[in-house]
Amino acid sequence: NAGVTQTPKFRILKIGQSMTLQCAQDMNHNYMYWYRQDPGMGLKLIYYSVGAGITDKGEVPNGYNVSRSTTEDFPLRLELAAPSQTSVYFCASSPNSEPQHFGDGTRLSIL
């Protein structure tokens, strides 16, 4: 049982490039979340989904987009990458909104 799988683990982007962070879970959880964690800070919610076809904004959604076409997958899209998006990104899932199980994270640097 893999749990929550995030890819890639590390990535360096140039300013203005775009990329998709992948997140997949094999626990048949309805709820999925994307957080970002800046150094020395707690996690901040970017987007969340309560099921396939349903997504909603969190606290810091600007510069990001998501989709949820299946229960298993919840990709996060960065368009026009900016240095302020340098962070560690965590995907999480839950069967009933809480508690949440986290993936290993994606470390993203924008240069």
Added chain:
Amino acid sequence: QKEVEQNSGPLSVPEGAIASLNCTYSDRGSQSFFWYRQYSGKSPELIMFIYSNGDKEDGRFTAQLNKASQYVSLLIRDSQPSDSATYLCAVSGGGADGLTFGKGTHLIIQP
């Protein structure tokens, strides 16, 4: 704006002693409370959750909740060097819109 406050530390505790970590939250409507442990460079790992006023014990860990004071704490008995990590307090309003995290307390257990 929901806020969760933690002392960032570092909190230094001798091995074998009790470590006491504290957290306050701003939203009186918060329903659920979580403690996550995060080792450097790793993802958050759920260690305790509590929903009702009072104490909840699990092995060496005890979570305490006082909703009237909007205060949550985590006690770690017989502290071990492996307990050295950042401890994140998180709260939920009970809905699907994710968790609000504090910045975390860095705990150091001195051998």
